[in-house]
Amino acid sequence: MTLVVSEGTLLRSYPYSESSQILKVLTPGRGIVSLIARGTKKRGAVGDAPVQSFEEALFTFGAKPGRELHTLRDVQPRGAPYRLAGDLARLTGASLVAELLLAHHLEDGDEELYRWVRRVVERLCSVQEAEVLGWSLSGGWRTLAFLGFLPELASCISCGRRRDGEGDREVDRLDIAAGGLLCPQCSMAALHLPRVGPGARRELAALVEGRPPLIRRGKRAHISLLEAFALEHLAPSRKLRAFAALRSVIGTDPGKSRCDASKRRADGLPARVAEGGRKRPPHSG
Numbered sequence: 689m690t691l692v693v694s695e696g697t698l699l700r701s702y703p704y705s706e707s708s709q710i711l712k713v714l715t716p717g718r719g720i721v722s723l724i725a726r727g728t729k730k731r732g733a734v735g736d737a738p739v740q741s742f743e744e745a746l747f748t749f750g751a752k753p754g755r756e757l758h759t760l761r762d763v764q765p766r767g768a769p770y771r772l773a774g775d776l777a778r779l780t781g782a783s784l785v786a787e788l789l790l791a792h793h794l795e796d797g798d799e800e801l802y803r804w805v806r807r808v809v810e811r812l813c814s815v816q817e818a819e820v821l822g823w824s825l826s827g828g829w830r831t832l833a834f835l836g837f838l839p840e841l842a843s844c845i846s847c848g849r850r851r852d853g854e855g856d857r858e859v860d861r862l863d864i865a866a867g868g869l870l871c872p873q874c875s876m877a878a879l880h881l882p883r884v885g886p887g888a889r890r891e892l893a894a895l896v897e898g899r900p901p902l903i904r905r906g907k908r909a910h911i912s913l914l915e916a917f918a919l920e921h922l923a924p925s926r927k928l929r930a931f932a933a934l935r936s937v938i939g940t941d942p943g944k945s946r947c948d949a950s951k952r953r954a955d956g957l958p959a960r961v962a963e964g965g966r967k968r969p970p971h972s973g
């Protein structure tokens with residue numbers, strides 16, 4: 689057994705026997721590790737867990753070769769606790785990123801991905817309410833890109849025509865399964881695919897690059913687009929619950945009542961989506 693000391697971010701914890709918990713922890717060097725924390729419930733502290741979800745801490749655990757579950761020896765929270773629990777929208781945004789990571793069973797370390805997740809959590813804790821959806825979506829899109837599912841938004845995946853021109857007013861479609869945009873000419877036979885107009889195209893590109901714009905319109909359509917892309921490419925074994933939660937807490941557009949579900953439509957963006965390439969995400973600086 690090797691004693692490992694690693695910084696990490698708690699993605700999720702759940703009970704394991706009467707007095708123990710399993711912690712799913714994202715680390716920069718080992719991807720997601722599963723730690724069993726014995727006796728944590730006996731302390732009777734608030735929340736029972738040694739750290740809170742999305743809090744960063746220094747984890748010490750005994751790692752056995754060939755084993756998936758390691759034994760937590762010590763955990764030391766770093767800095768102030770992240771107070772996401774008091775704000776459902778911010779917590780849901782962070783949970784969305786956690787669900788995508790957990791669905792992928794990330795086994796390899798990725799320092800850059802780790803820093804990105806930290807940044808998303810920190811921004812979700814601190815930004816204005818209006819920016820929470822943008823950071824949630826950007827957290828999801830860019831995390832997918834790190835996991836190998838980077839959508840092609842700069843040019844048509846069929847004919848190669850540039851799609852990121854400033855004055856381009858055409859409406860493209862996103863081929864979710866193929867992983868990128870189809871220009872109007874190439875999508876004439878694919879009218880079932882979600883529409884992506886010039887505004888949504890710019891917003892998507894910024895979200896993937898980790899520069900979330902203020903999203904004022906088409907909120908629910910944006911959520912649906914990311915959800916469809918994640919479902920197509922991650923093919924999760926469990927339902928991704930954060931998307932529905934995000935819709936209920938944040939996905940309302942101006943002038944639309946949160947209760948008026950029957951009138952909700954996917955403004956401007958499509959109802960269905962397809963697939964993407966496996967490239968690294970671009971640097972956001």
Ligand SMILES: [Zn+2]
Nearest residue numbers: 844847871874
């Ligand atoms: Zn084309």
